[in-house]
Amino acid sequence: SQQGEEDPQALSIQEGENATMNCSYKTSINNLQWYRQNSGRGLVHLILIRSNEREKHSGRLRVTLDTSKKSSSLLITASRAADTASYFCATKKGGTSYGKLTFGQGTILTVHP
Amino acid sequence: DTEVTQTPKHLVMGMTNKKSLKCEQHMGHRAMYWYKQKAKKPPELMFVYSYEKLSINESVPSRFSPECPNSSLLNLHLHALQPEDSALYLCASRMTGSNQPQHFGDGTRLSIL
Numbered sequence: 001s002q003q004g005e006e007d008p009q010a011l012s013i014q015e016g017e018n019a020t021m022n023c024s025y026k027t028s029i030n031n032l033q034w035y036r037q038n039s040g041r042g043l044v045h046l047i048l049i050r051s052n053e054r055e056k057h058s059g060r061l062r063v064t065l066d067t068s069k070k071s072s073s074l075l076i077t078a079s080r081a082a083d084t085a086s087y088f089c090a091t092k093k094g095g096t097s098y099g100k101l102t103f104g105q106g107t108i109l110t111v112h113p
Numbered sequence: 114d115t116e117v118t119q120t121p122k123h124l125v126m127g128m129t130n131k132k133s134l135k136c137e138q139h140m141g142h143r144a145m146y147w148y149k150q151k152a153k154k155p156p157e158l159m160f161v162y163s164y165e166k167l168s169i170n171e172s173v174p175s176r177f178s179p180e181c182p183n184s185s186l187l188n189l190h191l192h193a194l195q196p197e198d199s200a201l202y203l204c205a206s207r208m209t210g211s212n213q214p215q216h217f218g219d220g221t222r223l224s225i226l
Contacts, residue, residue, distance in 0.1 A: 040219075
């Protein structure tokens with residue numbers, strides 16, 4: 001079962017604009033990860049934020065985590081057409097979970113040139 | 114290019130056929146995963162191998178049979194599949210440790226006639 005929900009389900013913007021995607025989850029977590037998937041390809045890991053972290057940056061990506069609200073957001077700044085893809089958040093529980101991830105439903109981002 | 118290699122990229126098979134999907138990684142990762150992904154949906158976990166032992170089976174039908182012959186190789190044997198099994202099958206691997214991301218292959222697109 002999928003515990004994560006992402007919003008919006010789809011986002012359409014112009015090149016140069018910022019894109020913000022949100023993710024909510026239901027149980028306590030060890031970390032939260034964001035992945036990108038281009039059409040017909042596998043998932044690519046973007047960023048991992050631990051449960052004791054509140055914000056993390058990687059290039060044009062900024063991720064925030066609010067464990068009290070059980071939510072996270074991914075901000076892509078100065079978007080490019082090449083950022084067009086599906087974006088998934090995934091949560092990992094603590095304990096012996098063998099790295100099992102629970103994925104959100106995903107946000108489809110379209111960046112128009 | 115991904116560091117997890119899946120073959121074949123595409124597979125069409127009849128419901129009475131037997132075929133196998135192959136996944137290979139040479140990153141020294143000791144956790145490996147099989148996922149099934151339907152169009153516009155997140156990946157669904159099927160199996161997890163940890164140190165070549167099956168650690169998680171997410172109640173997958175027995176017509177799917179995983180195998181991990183060694184630490185670099187993961188197979189998924191298919192037999193008597195149903196049309197609803199048509200999907201993208203993704204393999205992933207991961208270094209052990211709490212805060213390690215998964216690395217995905219580009220998947221095998223499977224069509225059942």
